[in-house]
Amino acid sequence: MxxxxxxxxxxxxxxxxxxxxxxxxxxxxxxxxxxxxxxxxxxxxxxxxxxxxxxxxxxxxxxxxALLPVRKATLDISIIRQEVEARGEVYGHRVLERRMEAVPLAVALRLGVARGARMCFLETLHLAGGRPFAHEVRWLNIAVLPGGVVPEFDRLSANEWLVQNVAYATGDIEFSAELATSAEAAALGIRAGEPVFVTERATWTAEAPITFVRLLHGPGYRLRTMV
Amino acid sequence: MxxxxxxxxxxxxxxxxxxxxxxxxxxxxxxxxxxxxxxxxxxxxxxxxxxxxxxxxxxxxxxxxALLPVRKATLDISIIRQEVEARGEVYGHRVLERRMEAVPLAVALRLGVARGARMCFLETLHLAGGRPFAHEVRWLNIAVLPGGVVPEFDRLSANEWLVQNVAYATGDIEFSAELATSAEAAALGIRAGEPVFVTERATWTAEAPITFVRLLHGPGYRLRTMV
DNA sequence: GGCGTTATTATGTATATACATAATGACCTG
DNA sequence: CAGGTCATTATGTATATACATAATAACGCC
CATH class of the missing domain: 1.10.10.10 (Winged helix-like DNA-binding domain superfamily/Winged helix DNA-binding domain)
Structure with missing residues (x-):
């Protein structure tokens, strides 16, 4: 045995x-x-x-x-493209916005940077089979980018680009339920006031913060795990 | 080293x-x-x-x-009482409903029982500091209860009771965002149409299904994990 | 009896060794 | 050259042994 x-x-x-x-x-x-x-x-x-x-x-x-077993469920945090392709659909993404911007206070606190620090702001729409799958808003610390140059992210999504080009990092993730704003609803192709599944993720290395992402999935999205 | x-x-x-x-x-x-x-x-x-x-x-x-590292985040699935007490608040719970009922089709499919099978239906409100914290709807297979007797669940919540009295089990969990129905909103003390964070959990042993739970957390609830 | 010290003990880790297993890549054959 | 076979190889597991560590239980002192 x-x-x-x-x-x-x-x-x-x-x-x-x-x-x-x-x-x-x-x-x-x-x-x-x-x-x-x-x-x-x-x-x-x-x-x-x-x-x-x-x-x-x-x-x-x-x-x-264990008297009160705190069961540990493991979530597989995969790249969105993998998630879409695992559903048998064709993945695509469109960059909606890409500019330098002072980070909002909430993001500054979450990443541990000075409030008002300037980071690269990215707004992206992820598509599954041509239809909106997730709406992404991201702040990216340009200091961690090799050469300090911000890629276009038109071919490779920021997520995938970071995984392949920036050091492996630690982070935390928060999930919540919110109502879509009218702008978010428009991007996702849903009605304003519909519920969205929100994933917020902060990532950093020992040296510096890397990125903060806010990901919105429309109604019907389910995060699954086994125990 | x-x-x-x-x-x-x-x-x-x-x-x-x-x-x-x-x-x-x-x-x-x-x-x-x-x-x-x-x-x-x-x-x-x-x-x-x-x-x-x-x-x-x-x-x-x-x-x-790993080229595309599928990071594994571990969620600690704890008992609601522990979660509330970890926030420094006093836990309480109220049983709202408790009766035998034929399971809805969705639940029957999820647990792998015959549609129309009769199970114990439980509706519970979990309180943190006297205020609604989570709304729970549960179907419970009475066949797995020792002696076939359904406890009152007035002192110990069904969750905690199951952990201590029924065999350790496997299961799956799904998280999603939904809108509160008016009944759910009333129970949680929120307005109808506000978003709720939904946790659905099916549990079974090798021999038989045990329970299906649908747990609703009101706006502001966040599920956190570290990577 | 209260309290600090020490002995005991179960788990935790490290090691050398041996063999198992799976996947590769080389080889051989038709 | 296609295709199957087999040797090679890195990881996977098992073992006996030894020592480390943390936490309890026993002890002894005041």
């Missing part, structure tokens, strides 16, 4: 309430003997379940089944 | 484009020699980065920096 086998058997016992929530399960050594594997193999299996939030492990105290 | 040290150094090289996207990085053996650690230690570090979506690993082909 490999580590996945051990994991599945432990999972079965948790689900089957052989080991109910809150209960301390046998130690790695004991399980290794029971399953006839090395302790390292048991460790790998239990570590995996702990990372998934089903077990809580503490040195000396042992391993117990 | 431990495995986290190796991971951080590799991450630094990826971010610093020492190893640009698409490039094959040195093999585990070579890195182990360079860093002065065992191959298992390098393996642990690279595996971690691969799980995060930054590296792509294939036997024989080697390890390369």
């Amino acid at each position: 490999g580590w996945e086998g051990v994991r599945d058997e432990v999972l079965r016992r948790i689900r089957g309430r052989v080991w109910p929530p809150g209960e301390v399960i046998p130690g790695e050594e004991a399980l290794a003997v029971e399953f006839g594997v090395a302790r390292a193999t048991v460790n790998r299996a239990l570590r995996d379940l702990a990372e998934a939030g089903l077990l809580e492990r503490r040195r000396k105290a042992g391993t117990r089944v | 431990g495995w986290e040290g190796v991971r951080d150094e590799v991450l630094r090289r990826i971010r610093g484009r020492v190893w640009p996207p698409g490039e094959v990085i040195p093999g585990e053996e070579a890195l182990a020699v360079e860093f002065g650690v065992a191959r298992a230690t390098v393996n642990r570090a690279l595996r971690d980065l691969a799980e995060a979506g930054l590296l792509e690993r294939r036997r024989k082909a080697g390890t390369r920096v």
